Amino acid sequence: MDTQVQSFAVANLRRRPVVVETGGFVAGFDPDTTSPYINYATPLPGTTPTGEDVAALVAAFRERGLKPRLEFAPNAAPAVEPALRAAGFGTEAVHAYLVCTPATLVVPAPAPVVEAPGSDEDFTAVDAALAEAFSGEFASSPEGAARLRRLERDGGAVRFVRAPDGGCAGGACCSAPAVGTSELAGVGTRPAHRGRGIAAAVTAELAGTMFARGARSVWLEYSGEGSRRVYERVGFRPEGTRLYLSLESPES
Template identity: 75%
Template structure:
């Protein structure tokens, strides 16, 4: 699964408005934002980068005033991590990823399960973006561009789902990328604090996975942020399969 997830990461970055490929790396950039969570690189599966390759990659970020940063499944390219460490990259995080297949998907079927919807209007995308911003504690501030990214995901072959709150806003939701290499990444699962513990995350996660299977994906994968969320995802059919590594170059190394 590591090779499939890493191949997906490459294909997904190649969808960015601006893509640079060099030395066994693919870097994806989105003009108008300096967010390191949007602008980052990943290696090709099996890449064997030289010191010069890594230096060139760093330069691609520096010339744009961006933090050199990578996300990847280390087992799919074992020689990449040592090359990055030698250049001064340090670990931001190591995340386990979970995978769901059509035969393990278990959507909530109890009578009180939330009703999941697909946003269609600009207002619904804006309300969902605001709900996710609150769910993640302002890490990603609500914005028109955030709502536009959600719409692009929906219109680009991916899927976006949300649960409406009693006042017509969004209690929570999530999105899933368009499939590539037989799999799709489900991300940004978030529920407003006032609506947690009511099955919102489980409902939207299962709905998105089901939508991707209907679109032809053979699997859907995601990363979780804590044991509580892991239990939610496991209840709807996700199982642990590997890890992903997040690394970046400290500021002192960039000056």
């Protein structure tokens, strides 16, 4: 599964508004944001980069004023981590990922009603709710809502549970399938609405949506044991790890 997840990461970054491919790496950039969680790179499966290849990748970030950063499944490209560490990259995070298939998916019942955004106001509400759910890791913005609209337009999916006030209680999104799989991300519930099965409901709905569109699996990363239990209840199972490496600026 590591190679499939890594191949998906490559395909997904190639969907960014600006793509740079150099020395066995694919970097995806979005000029609307400087967020390192959107502007990053990943290696082609099996690539064996040289020091010059890494230097060229770093230059692609530096010339845009961005921190050089990669996300990848290390087992799919074993030569990459040593090359990056030799250039000074350090560990930002190590995340386990879970995988769901049509055979393992469990739809929770009873569950809150899950909707697809139908208006600009819905996309704005989802973006704002996820910003609140993730405690300000990113700010809600018109650009964030626009990215959600593009994702839905381009074959991915955004799903949410509506709050009593008409806004968004919680939601998540899933990238369009590639190489038979799809990444589910950004599962978040506003603090006032937690404990009501929202995360499980939107996760199951998104996975089912991707399976209906031809994906053979859906994968996600989790941030803690509580979220892992939620995902496992709807059919996600441990499969591997992904490594996040970044390079600080020379003056840091």
